[in-house]
Amino acid sequence: MRKLIVLTAAAALLASPACKRKRHPNPMATIEEESPLASTVPVADPAASSQLLSGFHAVEQNAWRWSARKFSVSLAVPKEAAARGANLQLVLTLPEAVAGSMLGVTVQPSVGGRTLEPYRVTKTGEQTASFDVPKELLNTPAVIAEFELDKVVAPREGESRELGLVVAQVSLVAK
Amino acid sequence: MSRSRQFWLGFALRAAPIAFLFWLYSAGLRAWFQQDDFAWMLLRRTLNTPADWFWGMVTPYAQGTIRPISERLFFVWGTEFFFLDPRPMHLVVALTQCASLLVFFSLLMRLVGNRLAAALGCFVWLVSAGMATPMSWLSTYNQILISFVFLSALRAFILAADTGRRRWLVLSWAAFLLGFGVLEINVVFPAILTAWLMLYRRDLWRKSLAFWAVAVAYAAVHAAWAAKPGEGVYARHWDLSMVHTYLRYWGSALAGGGVVHEWGWPPQSWIWAAWGIALAVAAVLAARRSDSVTRAGLFGAIWFSAVLGPILPLRDHFSDYYLASAAPGLAMAFASAALVAWRLAWPARAAIVLALTAHIALNAAMNLEITRWRFERGERFRVLVEGLERAVTLHPGKTIFVSGLDHELFWSCFHDKPYVLFGTAQVYLFPGDEKSISGEPSLGSITHYVAPAALVARALDAGSGVVYRFDGTVLRNVTQRIRASLPAGWRTSRPEFLDAGLPEWDSLLQDGWYPAEPNRMRWMSRRASLILGCPTVGKQTLFLEGYCPRDAAANPLVLTVWAGKTRLGEVIVDRRQSSFSAELPVPEGAVSGGEAVVRFEASGAIQVPGDARELSVAFGRIGFR
Structure with a gap:
């Protein structure tokens, strides 16, 4: 009995640091004013949800969403991008849990209908995929960025969704 | 009764109060952070170096309190690992109280020898006035933890006395010594111990002397180290008002005192109820003065009085939660009175049933009110604070x-x-x-x-x-x-105060300032001035908050301040401390016309290698009030 108490106490102490997680503010805690189209879209932010056009599942842990095989986002074009070009950035995570089937997945983006250089996911964890966008595609106030994956986790028992990558943010940054 | 039934009855009598705890305080144990909780949560941000941790744990805070375990470490742990989630901290509170109930049950078994009476004592303690606040407000966890310290130190001492085993005495000492990190009223434990020795084991009275010696030494060190407020609600009044305060705590403990208004009863009716309950319990115990069970009642009354002793001089700070750690004494008195009454004729039984019913009904209703109130206001605070968190992020x-x-x-x-x-x-x-x-x-x-x-x-x-x-x-x-x-x-309009590091105020800063720092402060050279709006009515002071680089060799730095043409005075900045604040009175008529030029002149300045600037002090907020 005494050993059990000691072990329980030790486990509680050791478990405490494991409880520390990166905190994400409650997205329902404020109601923001209608904002103009943004060039950076945190996909979990309700204020930016109108810019997610297709291919995103529900927000999880106030921080990210699973994508489907194809997903798209509308983005405002930053002021100087039309003159200098821009980088399309996708902040994504490949979780260990799906690495077996998804490691090596290729992300194929397109902007304004033109395909860009693809990005191959060769490691697990959070990473930023950056794609060069020529300036001639950025002569409009906003563009639609589309992404397509060459493989996904198919629906299975207990999970009816088609899962691609974990996406946290999509942005268009002037060079 | 078979051994199996004995076991299950014992188990049920111990488990029932614990289940009751979670029912009675279910709202409180979900209440969000409030009041002082936020100040304690901020403590973690100030602890960066080993020296910060040391001083952060032992420096007396408001009202001269030093409670590293029950307040500082408790909140540092909660903030570090769970941040805005109070549930793990409430779980610690609940588990501590569960442990206390088990020890209390064991203590009552030793004192009155009856399991039903022991269980009754646990229930009475749970509904006692004063329990609702520490069961729903995390900053008052010290009351829950000090009860556990008292109970475990005493129970271990009694086991040492009964069995002669040294390990129980070591455990008693360990709990007693840890208690000084929980709450200052730990100094009364030797009084509780002496009361038990005098009532039950006079042959061992010398064993209490070492406890007294440590308590007196702690009291002396604490008095020298922690300054006590001389005025305000925390000022101490060593006079006859202590008797009134003592009776008031007894009255509140016996009959609540906060709920009768809700029920439409006369405002003073709780006082009559308190007297009625006290007389009923006292009369029953007096009827069997020589009974060993009666001694437990007397011991309970001494416990209650001893624990309240240190706060009786706080005439103007009457707080129900102080009763939480005194309440085990009251519960002991009730448990022993109930047991004694059951051995007497029916009038005694009727009196104690009436007294217990009134006590439980009044206190439980009040505690339910308090916990609901704390839960509901906590939800409003959660909306505000979570909203601010998101606003800062966005x-x-x-x-x-x-x-x-x-x-x-x-x-x-x-x-x-x-x-x-x-x-x-x-x-x-x-x-x-x-x-x-x-x-x-x-x-x-x-x-x-x-x-x-x-x-x-x-x-x-x-x-x-x-x-x-x-x-x-x-x-x-x-x-x-x-x-x-x-x-x-x-x-x-001109601002009456400003944060010097905000770019919005650049146009109000005149000569002698450097660009704002990322931390919203702004350095001045040896001399600087700025424009402030000034209030048109009432007495005024000019307040300053800033930072000065540590430099013991050039200590102190003298900052001379003018408003308009009037020299307001000098601020002596202790350069062994990094931050400073000061408030200077502004003579009547010194500033007028809606705005004033405030000028500073420092007695010294430093230069950092690689930086051509001459730096004296960095200012945060400056203004009139």
């Missing part, structure tokens, strides 16, 4: 103005600056909102929480500020609506 670097706060939201939440948890101090009340919040002189002034109208106008025009309105369930961003309807005078 608008990094911007100044945030909050409107729609009422008296409770301000004084029990916003006042403790919970937004600093999110790394910003640039959060203000929207000008004019202070009119719906009445003053609390004991908690300080509201004025420096209110944004100057000029700051709102400049920040909104520059896009460096946002306005949120609390609407009860959410913080709503109303920046554009407010910007469109700002009074014209706000754009031309």
